[in-house]
Amino acid sequence: MLSLSSTLRRVVGLGAAVLLSSFAVFLVPFVSPGDPVRALLRARMDIGAADEAAVQAYAQQFGLHDPMLVQFGRWLGRFFTGDMGVSFVSGTPVVDQVLPAIGVTLALAGCALLVAILVSIVLGVLAATRAGQWPDRIITSVTHALIAIPEYALAPLLVLLFAVCWSLLPSAGFESPASLVLPVFVLALRPISFFSVAVRSGVQQALDSEHVLAARARGLSRSQALIRHVIPHGLLPLWTMVGVWFAGLLGGSVIVEVIFAIPGMGRLIFDAIVDADIPVAQGGVVVVVACAVLATGIIDLVHRLSDPNVRIGVRHD
Numbered sequence: 001m002l003s004l005s006s007t008l009r010r011v012v013g014l015g016a017a018v019l020l021s022s023f024a025v026f027l028v029p030f031v032s033p034g035d036p037v038r039a040l041l042r043a044r045m046d047i048g049a050a051d052e053a054a055v056q057a058y059a060q061q062f063g064l065h066d067p068m069l070v071q072f073g074r075w076l077g078r079f080f081t082g083d084m085g086v087s088f089v090s091g092t093p094v095v096d097q098v099l100p101a102i103g104v105t106l107a108l109a110g111c112a113l114l115v116a117i118l119v120s121i122v123l124g125v126l127a128a129t130r131a132g133q134w135p136d137r138i139i140t141s142v143t144h145a146l147i148a149i150p151e152y153a154l155a156p157l158l159v160l161l162f163a164v165c166w167s168l169l170p171s172a173g174f175e176s177p178a179s180l181v182l183p184v185f186v187l188a189l190r191p192i193s194f195f196s197v198a199v200r201s202g203v204q205q206a207l208d209s210e211h212v213l214a215a216r217a218r219g220l221s222r223s224q225a226l227i228r229h230v231i232p233h234g235l236l237p238l239w240t241m242v243g244v245w246f247a248g249l250l251g252g253s254v255i256v257e258v259i260f261a262i263p264g265m266g267r268l269i270f271d272a273i274v275d276a277d278i279p280v281a282q283g284g285v286v287v288v289v290a291c292a293v294l295a296t297g298i299i300d301l302v303h304r305l306s307d308p309n310v311r312i313g314v315r316h317d
Contacts, residue, residue: 007301010297010300010301011297014293014294014296014297017289017293018286018289018290018293021285021286021289021293022076022079022286022289023072025281025282025285025286025289026068026071026072026075026076026282027068028281028282029278030068075282079283079286082095083095084098084279084282084283085279085282085283086279087277087279087280088275088276088277088278088279088280089272089275089277089280094279094280094283094284095283097268097280098265098268098280098283098284098287100263101263101264101265101267101268101284102264102265102284102287102288102291104174104262104263104264104265105250105253105257105264105265105266105288106250106291108180108183108184108187108253108256108257108262108264109187109246109249109250109253110246111180111184112183112184112187112188112191112249113188113191113242113245113246113249115184115185115188115192116188116191116192116195116245117195117238117242119188119192119196120191120192120195120196120198120199120238121195121199121231121235121238123139123143123192123196123199123200124195124196124197124198124199124200124202124203124234124238125199125200125203125226125231125234126139127139127140127196127200128199128200128201128203128204128207128234129203129207129226131204136200139196139200140197140200143192143193143196143197144193144197146189146190146192146193147190147193147194149189151186151187151190151252151255151256152255152259154186154189155182155183155186155255155256155259155260156259158182158185158186159171159172159182159259159260162182163182169181169182170182171260172260172261172262173260173261173262174262174263174264179260182260183256183257183260183262186256187249187252187253187256191241191245191248191249194241194245195238195241195245198237198238198241199234199235199237199238201237202233202234202235202236202237202238203230203231203234203235204234205234206229206230206231206233206234207230207234209233211229212225212229212230215228215229236303239299239302239303240303242299243295243296243297243298243299243300243303244296246292246295246296246299247292247293247295247296250265250288250291250292250295251288251292253265253266254266254267254269254270257270258270265284265287265288268280268284269281269284269285269288272284
């Protein structure tokens with residue numbers, strides 16, 4: 001079992017990460033140039049300069065003249081009770097916009113991560129068991145090449161090919177499973193590249209390990225040794241990367257959601273920043289950070305429970 005002190009240290013560390021991230025997000029309006037209230041009123045009133053009385057009334061309504069720490073404490077306290085404030089633009093509660101959007105982003109990132117894990121296991125095991133042969137060389141070359149392709153370049157190209165030229169898939173939206181194919185593929189490519197390399201390395205090390213060689217000496221066939229011993233141990237490096245990459249997918253979904261017009265958290269935060277909708281932008285970023293930190297912590301816990309070497313280390317810390 002994991003020691004209580006080790007678990008508590010990790011919980012405190014995760015909580016501190018969320019708190020510091022929240023404070024950093026809250027600081028942005030205070031250090032940004034210009035006055036977001038004036039910019040918002042100019043957009044709403046369609047005039048060259050916002051009326052000073054309107055500015056003061058709006059700032060007073062939302063408590064924007066209070067000290068920074070007072071505003072942060074008030075906002076954070078409401079946040080943990082489910083009150084994320086009211087949108088400057090729409091006047092609706094922020095939570096009503098954030099909850100549907102985070103569900104979409106979690107589904108998108110989860111599908112991309114699942115695809116990346118399954119594909120990388122197949123590619124990594126195939127490359128490791130055919131080390132030095134043409135499958136290994138092709139897989140290694142392709143995965144290394146994919147690392148250099150950014151999402152903002154790949155996504156428009158796929159839309160042009162599969163949606164415009166060939167009319168095989170929807171170009172945007174989130175209405176059907178088919179609309180998920182292109183964005184999931186774009187999000188999954190980079191983790192596939194890194195995961196495949198990790199799986200290949202882990203499986204190769206497991207193939208050369210003493211317990212696998214001993215199992216083969218006892219008469220276990222290559223396929224049986226691969227399934228029972230090699231793959232379970234060879235995948236351990238992959239599980240150490242999954243949490244970090246899931247957090248990265250949550251944060252990196254902005255480009256994909258904007259290009260494919262997906263109503264997720266990335267699109268919501270992007271639109272909020274463009275519209276100077278501070279409460280929506282702040283609430284959205286903090287929710288994404290909290291989900292990413294929570295996912296990382298859960299996956300780290302699962303890894304520590306599943307890896308005997310880690311469990312042994314934990315008992316002695």
